[in-house]
Amino acid sequence: MKKIIIVLLIGIFVTGIVSVSTFSDQYVDAGSTKKVHFTQTITSSQDPGLGHEDHQLALVLSPNEGTIYDGSMTFTSSELVNVIVLHEINQNDVNGQETWAVNESKIYGLSLLNPEKKSGSIEFTGAGVALHSTNSKEFTTTVSIDGWIRGQPTQVLEQKLEFQKEDPSLLLSRTNVPIEIPMHKGLHNGNEILYIITDASDKNYVNTISEKQELNIQLSKSLKNIPENNLQKIFLFKNGIEGDGFFGFQTDIFSETPQQSDYSPLGSIIEVTWKSGQKEIIFESADDIIDAEQSGRIKFNETNVVVNTPQIKWSGGQMTERSDKQISNKMSFSGGQITEINEDELIVTFVAHRSWDSNGKTIYYIITDVTPIGPSKLIGVKHSPSMSDLLTNLSIIEQYQFKNGIIGSGSLDFQPEIFNFSSDEENYNPISKIYLVEWHDSKSAQILQTKSDIDSFHNDDLITVSIARPSNNEYIINSPIVDPFQ
Template sequence: MTSKIRSLGVLLILPLLSISAVTAFVDIPSANALTKRDYTAPNDQPLTVTYGGNFVVCGDHICGPGEHIKMQQELSQAQTGKVSIMMGGQSMMQNKTMSQTMTMESKDLGSVLKLSNANLPLVIPLVKGLYDGKDVYYITTEASDSTIASALGKFTNFPVTFAPALAKTPASSLANIYAFKNGIKGGGVLGFQPNVVDSIPGEMAYSPLWKINLVEWKDATAVTVLGSEDEIVKAANAGKITITPTTIVVNCPIVQWGGNSNGTIPAGHMKIRDSISESGAYGSAQVLNIDTDKMQVTFVAHRGFGPDGSTIYYIATDASQQGPADALGIVLANKTQGTITTSAAADLYQFSNGITGSGPLGFQSGVGSSKQGDQYYSPMWRIQVITWKDPSMATVLENTQDITSKSSMTDMATAGFIVNCPFFSADTVYAHGK
């Protein structure tokens, strides 16, 4: 395990040593997940497992009558099909296709879990935008509106996941992106000039969660390129354009950016690593290559488990606190911390001891409380750290039911920060691998 991964391990394990350590990172209400409340909104919170063996918890509250059963039924209906798990380094491929559904091998793996294809390259299209008149390049992975998700997927020729939970993002965690409905024709999403963003990494105002604002010129004969939010606001105040805010939220992490106009933020890009290890640790960077000529970026996709035990892959783009961001080599986006106590975030279970594997702390791969296609899915992951009370008794936990069944043998604590980790299906990773 590298020193940076050890550093991340310290950050994740601290909550297990003292609840006060968690509150030092973030102001989380003391009641949080164990505060009983009346159940009034059936789609309000993402599903979590039984906590501590005594309570059934739904998001940040104890489940109301029938709520947990209803969530499980809805998740079951959404999770059609089961992508194979390839154990012990054996592919078990049939008809020479890695995307074909295969049989789950169920056996005690002892002290080591070796998932084949634990880390794979994933090539994602870049979209060019503008900030302070300079180019920025970002990816689009989720949208809170199904129509927009479909349209963006067609625009980028890459799957964009419908994630309705993002509509619950608090205003304090959002940034603004401006899309043009008319004006100078160009490579923008709507066929006109590039979108304009209001912040870049390095600024406290930066967030990968963007609220879409539509811009329209009143006089199509007097249009120019507007390269910044200031220019857009100035044009609006002059009566040249209209700005129509929407309630649609998109997850568009910036990968490469120019500096700001006053020079306090230099040009930069996400940290790049030299190589990928098929079964090794996460490493201190998550990007393999940024190619603005081909308009694509190659991320390392890490293998994990969906809530039903199916195979998922995820990338890491940003974290809400500096320590985890530095340890993983990703962008700091402090504004996303505001999602931690809301249903805009979901639970991702990581392991601090037990079965050795390719998880971020050197143990088994993580388990998500939801996945793409679930109404509770969100790329904003509230990290929950699972620690075996007796590591010698550890077994592989492949789904949320497994986690529940072993709750008396484990301790669980929130790590106190958010990591932006969009999920992808195995089919997507195989189809868009380099």
């Protein structure tokens, strides 16, 4: 256990103590009084207050010397919580009143403004505001604040709080969050498929899919460079009998499912149109469609558009649902990446993992397919052996996982991953090959956030970077980038 010293900065996360939203961009300058107005979702952490070790705390407005908050707050919470307001006092003024402190040198007066409940609205005046639970179960809360700050909130304070902390990666908040993704219906040899769409190589298709499913997908132009033999065929009908298909006609047809050894989550779209004068029927397999095209009843438009369409449920199988449905900052990657498959509403809930792109920008990703089979079983996703052929393909990206160093929320229980693509450029691809980063001296490890950080420490011979080969096999992951907060 290391002793960590946190310097409180107004308007940024008081990390390691609790997660608190940044609202510096919400300020409207009014001399020494400033307006604050924001809505934020916060995940609680262990209450660092002395005597509160078994409690949970979500800090909404951080305490700062000489600063007073005055306003109102509306909240909803996943657990029963109290509203706590802190007041600056000195040790001579305690005199038996309720207090909160993380050490003996700095003490705050404590007001509990409501009985425990899951939602409410309340007015406050004080040096800090938080939500507090008397049990140890992590909770999530969404708060809306409308008020004023008196004092100098942009000042860096030299007030230091010391406490014991074993996990420096708690400098990151919301490391795992849920994302609900719409499912679409498909067919393979007459059997129903439920699948999602996360990426497409064509901007027009990206816009159309995003609008139809009311959830944005990613543009990945580099998907066009995936060899055809690593793609399955997806047939979309532009006319014919009305149904559940993407364009409102018969259900989309897939050439493969995870039951086939050459299954790929990546598919090339073929648009199918019935020729005039032909008797329209419902097709149930790719072979039937190809036969009909060869006989002249339908025509194909081979769009050369590649989409990432991981299958969630298929004949004889489905992706693993986690037995532990609680999504938290410290949850394990093993045991599945899905918490719920809702077939009635056609919604699947994935765990989205927080990470960084090559420039250190925060991203979230999900995991849908893996090769080889060992990691796929451990993570609880589909085994897609055809992805191993992509190891040397220049279109896929690198994902750097840390096998030692700072304990954290990464897939190997150390710091989060770094992806070698920039969110601001066009080099994104959902398929990534895995590299391992290992510190020569784990005691000197630091949190790395960018690809240039990795390169610099590697050049200084402080880390080793090597391609991952579990069981002497290529390690490839389908890890689409998602936006859980749209």
